[in-house]
Amino acid sequence: MGLHRFKPLPSGRMGILWTLSSIRDAAVVEFGCMGHMMYSGVTLENTGVRGACKRYSTHIDETDIALGGMDKLAHTVAHVVERDNPRVIFLLPSSIPEVIGTDLRAEAKALQREYPDTLFLTFGQGGFEVTQHRGVQEALLRLVQALPRDTDKTPQPTFNVIGSCADLFRFQADAGEILRIMQGAFGMKPLCILTSDTSVQDIENMGGAHINLVLRREGGPAALDLQKRFGTPYLMGRPYGIDGTAQWIEEAAKILKISADRDFMDGQLREGKKLLSDMQPLIRHLKQEHTEEIRLSIGAHADVVRGILDFGCKELVLPKGYCWCESPDMAGDEVPYFTEDQWIQAIQSQKKGLLMASGEALAWADRNMSLQIANPDTKRRLNPYVPPFVGFRGALHLMDLWINAALEQEDDED
Template identity: 35%
Template sequence: MSLVRFLPTPSDRMGIIWSLLAVQGAIVLEYGPAGTTHYSMGLYGGLGLRFQNRLFTTHMSEDDVVMGDVTRLEEAIIELDKSYAPKVIFIVASSVTAVIGTDIKGVCRYMQNEVKAKLVAFEQGGFRGDYSVGLAETYKLLVRNLPQKDATQEAGVYNIIGASAWRYRMASDIWEVKSLLGEALGLRCNACLCCDTSVDELQAMGKAQVNIVLGNEGLAAAQYLEEKFGTPYVYAVPYGYSGTVSFLEQVGAAVGKASEPIVLMRIKMKEKGMSMLSMFAMMGGSKPRQAAVKGDYDLV
């Protein structure tokens, strides 16, 4: 691990696991040493994710690493399927299994006939980039593996893609987006990738009338859903009053509805009030102050 002044930037593997833990009805199984999983659990708990009976590790011995034995992984898959009956088991590589090149996809392929749960493999072990790379890979693999092909599109339904639990107050922002779209356009959220969603909601993603992308990591997934189901997507981040109005206009255009005038008027009145505060500050002789802004690209 490289020397850093503060906490290191989470890897792609970390982004994958915290995204998958937000999917209820599924289990995350990490194929690697127990210490690797234990090291990460403090972060997942800090993000407010519930991982009791949902995050497991196979552990590995030196013989497993040297000989490439996957017996522990096979037995763990069968045990979790029998004990918890999850709808999906996500198999995630650790840094150790990524280094030795374990074919996790191959194991899932032949083990699928042995279990009832759907097996989905994630072979990124923390060497392909930071957490944003892991988020993008997670969204892509989820939309390629879980949505049912025979879903019928429903008017007024949307999915959110690109909501990472790592982002500051993401759950609060998602609540605000849902409230805003419900009040202004009468829309209802189906699935939210990946912030407190479920396997059932992911399977029904094809019924959405529009997909809303809140982060650039979700663009590839939204483009795939557009090709697969013909669902248009809107890539917009509703931060700031003018940004919120633009967001509502884009979503409304995608679903063929106009926003409620009273909602737009309320937002514009708040924006006007803020501009008045700026004017009063200038009249009082206050000088603009400099600030440094740090965060994910879309939020900044």
């Protein structure tokens, strides 16, 4: 691993942990060192994950690594079963056991025989070479392969959300807006919100849904698996903006073969278009007289960048600045991957404008912290009911942020 000025791209292990950490009635047991889980626990609590999946570490040391001992894993599992009696125990690898070739799957089979009433699931993306997003993808797929039970579709249409995980900034608020939209547009309730607000039982019931809403590309393999097994169609994408959200709802309606509630749609569109109409003179003024202040630059998860970019630069026609994603696996022509040196250079070369990035990057650049859309964070996130970025309410929130941030720069010049 090279030297980094800021936090490096998280590992696959972290992606798995962030995905599993919000599942109730389950426990994560990491075959690793004590410090790993303690540090991760603080990070998770700061992002808003509390009181869900129990987290444990086996506290392996040099002797365990040198001799390949597995006794501490067995002792830890015995303690977890006795204390919490979880329905599922997730066995999470860490980097050192992955490097030395510990066979965690074989150990899980032995534990399964010893504790037949508890399901053991293993994960294999714990090495240094695996990125966070591959860990999220594996965890989502593994969950839907192992836990959903054979079931009939619910009498009334229902849906699952796939890919709402704790690694995404404001994951709870964005999931809440998706639920509000589905209730308002179709009168539908969720079966499972995978994984930001779910339980083992919720995942078991996923096969009864009529549609799966996949909020990030890492959830694609999981949605395909559910489609093959239960015949459940899926909609891929995050709804951003006014027109973008309306189009997302129309696509969901086509899949469901039902019409969206007209009163709800008219009310949401009228509210959004009214604010946009009121703001247009100010936007035109800023674009003509203060182009640099209204230029939009974005660095985050590729799907977040793509969605906000479409709303800001296509729907609102804001000038486009630098845009980049946080993972080389997701890079494309319009949203490339930037290394740490590259995004530092991009930010330094464009001193003005609307920079939306991680809290860490914004704090370092001394830029407007209200425009944060990604982790690493610099604050504790205790309130899950903050405004979202997706959906109709997310569009209103983004417009408010952009206008005020641009006007603050204009005032600073005066």
